[in-house]
Amino acid sequence: MDLKGLVHRELGEGLTEEELASVVGVPLLTIANILANEPPQDRAIWEHFARYFRIDVDFLQIGGPPHSEGLFDLTESATPSPLGPLRKVPLLRWDQIDQMVMPEKPSRVIHAEAMLETDVPGVRTFAIQVKDNSMEPLFSEGEVIFVNPDLPTELGQYVLVDSEDGRPEGALLRQLQEIEGQTILHPLNRLHTDLPVTNDQRILGRVVRLRKNL
Numbered sequence: 001m002d003l004k005g006l007v008h009r010e011l012g013e014g015l016t017e018e019e020l021a022s023v024v025g026v027p028l029l030t031i032a033n034i035l036a037n038e039p040p041q042d043r044a045i046w047e048h049f050a051r052y053f054r055i056d057v058d059f060l061q062i063g064g065p066p067h068s069e070g071l072f073d074l075t076e077s078a079t080p081s082p083l084g085p086l087r088k089v090p091l092l093r094w095d096q097i098d099q100m101v102m103p104e105k106p107s108r109v110i111h112a113e114a115m116l117e118t119d120v121p122g123v124r125t126f127a128i129q130v131k132d133n134s135m136e137p138l139f140s141e142g143e144v145i146f147v148n149p150d151l152p153t154e155l156g157q158y159v160l161v162d163s164e165d166g167r168p169e170g171a172l173l174r175q176l177q178e179i180e181g182q183t184i185l186h187p188l189n190r191l192h193t194d195l196p197v198t199n200d201q202r203i204l205g206r207v208v209r210l211r212k213n214l
Contacts, residue, residue, distance in 0.1 A: 003060060006049075017031045030045060043061075046060060056118075059091075072109070072115050074106060086118060088115040088117055089146070091113045091127040095169035096112065097126070100125075100126045101124070101202075101205065120209050122149075125147065125149075131173075134173070134191075135188045147206065148206055148208045149204060152206075153206050157207070158173065160204040161203055174186055174195075179194070
């Protein structure tokens with residue numbers, strides 16, 4: 001999702017343009033310009049939005065991974081920032097999830113689309129882009145979420161769940177619910193249907209952030 005889309009999302013959740021400008025720390029005119037398809041020219045403005053949405057500034061500005069796909073080192077140390085210590089986590093494709101989920105400790109070098117700076121904790125935490133509209137309006141296609149495979153899951157939480165045939169690229173983003181004693185994978189978009197969790201499916205991780213803490 002691009003910056004204009006994110007701004008529209010915040011306004012749709014009840015913030016006024018004045019309130020959004022205040023919490024982001026930018027002039028009100030900046031919000032108006034973005035809505036009029038005039039993105040900021042000053043990188044410092046982009047950095048304000050990146051801090052608010054907790055997204056890598058390069059990723060936000062260019063609308064995609066800031067680097068080419070390749071091998072990345074996971075051992076880089078944290079760096080200080082106004083949000084606290086920032087570390088880099090891998091942005092994965094859906095077919096790359098097992099690199100972070102299967103081993104108890106991920107390899108030092110990992111295949112990823114990019115490395116994103118974040119203050120989200122967790123040794124195996126990774127980022128991934130939402131791949132469809134099944135969880136709208138909360139999760140939009142293309143938006144980046146952070147997932148921690150090491151956290152316990154409870155009903156009501158948002159999780160990544162393996163496909164029934166075990167293919168990571170077929171994994172689903174869903175909310176865990178219970179209906180008549182059966183654990184259900186619930187899509188927020190009513191155009192999609194509830195699915196029961198089968199014995200063959202793994203919960204790959206819990207969503208720990210979508211722009212803000214969940």
